[in-house]
Amino acid sequence: MDQAVPAMPLAGRLCDPVTLEIVRGAIRAAQAEMEALIERTAMSAFIREKKDFYTALFDANGVMAVGANVPIFGDVAGPVFQHFPPDEMVDGDLYWYNDCYGSRGAVSHSNDQVFLAPVFLHGERVAFVMGWAHFADIGGLRPGSISPDATDIFQEGIIVPPTKLIAAGVTNTATLNIFYRNSRYPRIAQGDTRALMASVELGVTRMREIAARFGAAVLTDALAQLFARTRDTVRARLRETFAVGTYRFTDRIDGDGHGNGPFRLRFALTRTEDDRFILDATETDDQSPGPVNFLMNPDVPGMALGLYFLGGDPNQVVNAGGPRSLDEVLLREGSLLQPRFPAALGMRGLTMMRMLATLNGLVSVAGGEAPAAHAAYVIMLLRGTVNGKPFLMSDGLGVGYGARGFADGIDGVYFVAQENYPVEFLELEYPIRLRAYALNRDSGGPGRFRGGCGIIREYEVLADEAVLAVRLDGVENPPWGAAGGMSGGPGRVLVNPGTPGERLLRPLSDGNRLVRGDILRIETGGGGGRGHPHDRPPEAVLTDVLGGLVSVEAAATHYGVAIRDGAVDAAGTEALRATRPATMEFHRGAYAHVLD
Numbered sequence: 010m011d012q013a014v015p016a017m018p019l020a021g022r023l024c025d026p027v028t029l030e031i032v033r034g035a036i037r038a039a040q041a042e043m044e045a046l047i048e049r050t051a052m053s054a055f056i057r058e059k060k061d062f063y064t065a066l067f068d069a070n071g072v073m074a075v076g077a078n079v080p081i082f083g084d085v086a087g088p089v090f091q092h093f094p095p096d097e098m099v100d101g102d103l104y105w106y107n108d109c110y111g112s113r114g115a116v117s118h119s120n121d122q123v124f125l126a127p128v129f130l131h132g133e134r135v136a137f138v139m140g141w142a143h144f145a146d147i148g149g150l151r152p153g154s155i156s157p158d159a160t161d162i163f164q165e166g167i168i169v170p171p172t173k174l175i176a177a178g179v180t181n182t183a184t185l186n187i188f189y190r191n192s193r194y195p196r197i198a199q200g201d202t203r204a205l206m207a208s209v210e211l212g213v214t215r216m217r218e219i220a221a222r223f224g225a226a227v228l229t230d231a232l233a234q235l236f237a238r239t240r241d242t243v244r245a246r247l248r249e250t251f252a253v254g255t256y257r258f259t260d261r262i263d264g265d266g267h268g269n270g271p272f273r274l275r276f277a278l279t280r281t282e283d284d285r286f287i288l289d290a291t292e293t294d295d296q297s298p299g300p301v302n303f304l305m306n307p308d309v310p311g312m313a314l315g316l317y318f319l320g321g322d323p324n325q326v327v328n329a330g331g332p333r334s335l336d337e338v339l340l341r342e343g344s345l346l347q348p349r350f351p352a353a354l355g356m357r358g359l360t361m362m363r364m365l366a367t368l369n370g371l372v373s374v375a376g377g378e379a380p381a382a383h384a385a386y387v388i389m390l391l392r393g394t395v396n397g398k399p400f401l402m403s404d405g406l407g408v409g410y411g412a413r414g415f416a417d418g419i420d421g422v423y424f425v426a427q428e429n430y431p432v433e434f435l436e437l438e439y440p441i442r443l444r445a446y447a448l449n450r451d452s453g454g455p456g457r458f459r460g461g462c463g464i465i466r467e468y469e470v471l472a473d474e475a476v477l478a479v480r481l482d483g484v485e486n487p488p489w490g491a492a493g494g495m496s497g498g499p500g501r502v503l504v505n506p507g508t509p510g511e512r513l514l515r516p517l518s519d520g521n522r523l524v525r526g527d528i529l530r531i532e533t534g535g536g537g538g539r540g541h542p543h544d545r546p547p548e549a550v551l552t553d554v555l556g557g558l559v560s561v562e563a564a565a566t567h568y569g570v571a572i573r574d575g576a577v578d579a580a581g582t583e584a585l586r587a588t589r590p591a592t593m594e595f596h597r598g599a600y601a602h603v604l605d
Contacts, residue, residue, distance in 0.1 A: 023230040024223075032223060032231040036075050037326060039215035040064050043140060043208045044077070050207060052200030053145040055403050058434055060427045062142035064208060066216060068232045069134050071095065073329040075235070077426065083306025085139055088112035089125050092171045100129040101178035103209060106171040107147070109162065110350045114304035117361070118354045119166045120144050120154055124174070124205045128216040135220040135228060138212030140205040144198055145403060148191035151519065152401045153390040155355030156478050157266035158519045159300040162351045167191040175206075194401065239315060239330025246318035247286055247334060250377045255279040258370030259605050260363045260382065261486040265299025266356075266517035271486055272297060272345050273605070274360070274367045278375075286334065291341040299517075300353035303360035305346040308332035313368055317379065356517070358424075359385045359482045366488065369411070370604070373491050373594075378414025381454065381537030382488035384463060384497055385481075386423050389531060391468075391523075393475030395440040400472070402439040404430055409453050409461030409497055409535030411488060418461030418536040420448055420558070429464070440471040449498070449532050451560050454487075454596075455567035456494025456538020457545050462558050463500055463533030470527045477523055481516035483534045486597060489604060493592035494538030495567065503530040537596070542568045543586050547577045 024032065043064040051057045065076035071086030088111055089104045104125045109116050116123055120143045128136040147154045147166035154166035162168070167188060174181055185202065189195040220228045257277045264270025275292035279285075288310050296302050308329075315331020340347040345360060362385035372379035387406040394400065407421035407429045423429055432443045445467035454460030481500050488497040502514040504521070505528050514521050523529060550570040553559035564570045569589075571581025593600035 022234065024227045024234060028223065028227065029231050029234055032219065032228065033235060033326060035219050036066050036216070039212060039219065040066055040075050040077070042215065043138070043212045046208045046211055047140060047142060047204050051142065051204040052197045054430070054434070054438065055145055056142045056201055056204070058428070058430055059405055059423070062140070064141070064212065065139045066212065067137035067139065068229065069136055071137050072236065074136075074232045075326040075328055077327070082312050083113065083115035083308040085115045085123060085141070086125060086137055088115055089171045093173060095127065095134065098127045098134065099177050100127070101175060102127055102173060103175035103206065104171060105169060105174040107169045108171065109304050109354055111170050112306075114306035114309070117304050117306075117357050118155065119162065119168060120147060120355075122169070122205065124209045126209045126213050128213050128220070130217055130220045130225055133225055135225045136216045138209055138216055140208040140212070142201060142205055144192075144201055146193045146198070146401060147188070148193070151390070151478065152193050152392045152399070153403050153478070155300070155388075155390070156519045157300065157356060157480060157517045159353040159355050160267070160298055161353050165300070165353060165355045193399070235326055236328055236330045236333070239319070239325055239328050240333040241330075242325065243311075243315045243318045243331055243334035244286075247280070247314070248284070250372055251278060251280045251286070251375045253280050253282055256371050256374045258367055258374050260367040260370060260489070262301060262360055262363050263482050263485045264517065265297040265301045266515070267299040269298055272301070272360075274345065274363055276367050276371055278371050285336040287337045287339065288335055289339040290346050291339050291344070293341065293344045293346050296343055296345055296348035296352050300355040301345070301357065301360050302348040302352045302354050303346055303357040303364060304348060304354055305340065305364065307338040307340065309364075310338055310368060311335040313365055317368070317372070356388070356480050358388070359480060362386065363482075366411070370489070380413045380418065381411030381456070381460060381491045381494055381539045382497070383410040383418070383422075383461070383536045384408035384483050384488050384500070384534035387500065387531060387533045388480040390478040391439070391441070391475050393440075393472040395472045400439060402441070404435070406464060406466060406531060406533050408463045408500075408533045411497075411536035412454065412456050412458035412460045412490075412494055412539035414539060415458070417459045418453060420453070420461045421464045422461065442469040442471060443467070444469050444528065445530075448558060449500070449535065450557055451563045452498035452500070452533070452535030453558060454490045454495045454497040454536060454538035455542040455563070456490055457540025457542070458494070458538065459545065459553065459558070460488070460490065460494070460497045460536035460538045463498070463535045466531050468529045470523045470525055470529065473525050475523045476519070477514075477521040477529065478519040479514060479516065479521070479531070481531075481533070484516050487534060488537045490537035490596040491539050492594065493541035494596065495542065496597045497535035497537050500532045500534040502532075504528065506530045541589070541592055543589050547582055551577050
């Protein structure tokens with residue numbers, strides 16, 4: 010973000026410490042209330058059930074004051090300001106866009122729609138509010154608008170540049186009608202649009218109330234203090250973690266679904282003698298012909314590091330202070346993280362997840378205890394007809410997250426606060442039957458702290474015929490383990506498993522034909538482990554075995570724990586652990602001190 014956070018000495022503060030905490034709680038509550046409204050009124054399953062939406066509040070200059078705990082926000086307001094100067098805005102305006110390249114990655118794939126509105130009190134602009142959600146279908150090559158087959162962004166649906174949707178309370182319905190006409194499911198698009206617009210309207214009301222309660226000057230000062238507090242906290246943690254010098258880490262994705270790959274993300278973080286922090290991603294591989302490019306806004310690494318270093322501290326809020334903790338972010342045009350227009354971006358979530366793991370790797374290289382790598386959440390789109398009517402089932406499946414320095418990784422996580430679809434919802438809404446839904450045993454990377462396990466979902470197809478697109482990564486380059494921990498197990502996608510007609514699908518593919526009675530089995534990958542597996546207490550291994558997370562065979566092979574008749578065999582365990590396998594700092598299929 011380009012706007013500067015004003016520095017204010019203690020003596021010049023208008024907002025005292027007690028009032029600051031009240032303001033912090035008030036704006037956080039307003040942001041949460043906006044999200045609750047979206048959840049309760051949106052029509053599409055990906056918003057209503059998956060909860061793929063975010064809201065945020067900004068100061069009068071468009072600097073984010075509080076946002077959801079999602080580390081992919083860039084400068085959301087800036088793209089609007091390039092076309093519509095803030096000083097020319099009036100009460101009742103609403104702005105809209107989904108233009109990825111026009112926003113420098115503030116929106117990173119076209120399904121995500123941003124609605125932004127200014128907040129005025131007595132004619133003075135005091136804030137901005139934003140609602141953002143993933144729309145089910147906005148046109149493009151395939152239903153759902155994202156497909157592994159895409160090779161340019163025009164195949165991923167309609168592109169909306171920053172647009173004034175409402176001018177002083179008057180809605181440009183013609184513009185909305187153009188958008189709806191480009192969707193295969195216009196009624197759902199209409200419902201989701203109304204939900205987002207209502208959420209932003211609610212945010213405007215709440216922020217105006219807060220400004221009226223405390224005064225515009227006090228609110229401005231409170232937001233500046235919250236920015237500074239977040240920035241200073243994150244910067245202090247950076248100093249604690251990174252000594253002067255340069256730290257490097259490389260992670261990989263398997264490919265792009267078009268026969269290209271693997272692709273490497275190469276990051277270097279430098280702390281200079283004069284205490285500047287510079288993140289350099291220019292050595293990342295070139296952009297992909299397929300849709301796994303991630304147009305990373307320069308604010309994203311600082312936002313992600315900020316979320317990690319704040320560590321869920323209830324006294325902090327996620328805001329623009331995270332990006333401000335880094336002095337410079339270097340990106341190379343034409344790379345996987347800064348592709349040239351019109352490169353396809355629809356499957357960018359895969360690369361985004363590896364980007365977050367690469368940042369964790371930098372912290373680990375510096376001696377910190379960041380989590381080991383997580384798997385990238387899995388996406389499937391099932392498209393077809395039932396009773397003559399088309400259906401689109403977009404499902405995102407949870408994966409295992411990496412082990413932490415103090416605890417096991419988390420099992421079955423989709424992404425941050427988003428959720429896996431309930432079985433009842435899937436079976437009522439779509440022509441499928443869930444035959445199995447469980448954690449994927451042995452997918453969590455072995456370690457003193459075990460990596461989180463992925464999940465298994467087995468669907469019986471009840472439609473006459475359907476076409477499947479699937480996105481799954483980490484088969485050839487599974488999530489790495491750290492400090493002696495082992496990498497997570499890979500996932501896979503099978504049709505009619507255990508039958509003569511069993512077939513293994515390509516993990517990043519579209520056009521997979523299914524017919525009534527076919528069984529689709531998706532197994533997602535687990536997170537990496539942390540610490541030597543032989544250091545895991547035998548009782549903890551036994552609990553994992555009894556809970557279905559680790560097999561008896563893996564307990565013996567990886568953890569050196571013998572399980573007999575549902576109990577730890579002490580003598581057998583002692584014999585297995587008599588020889589302790591040597592380890593190195595990282596593991597991705599094999600141990601290494603440096604991953605490349």
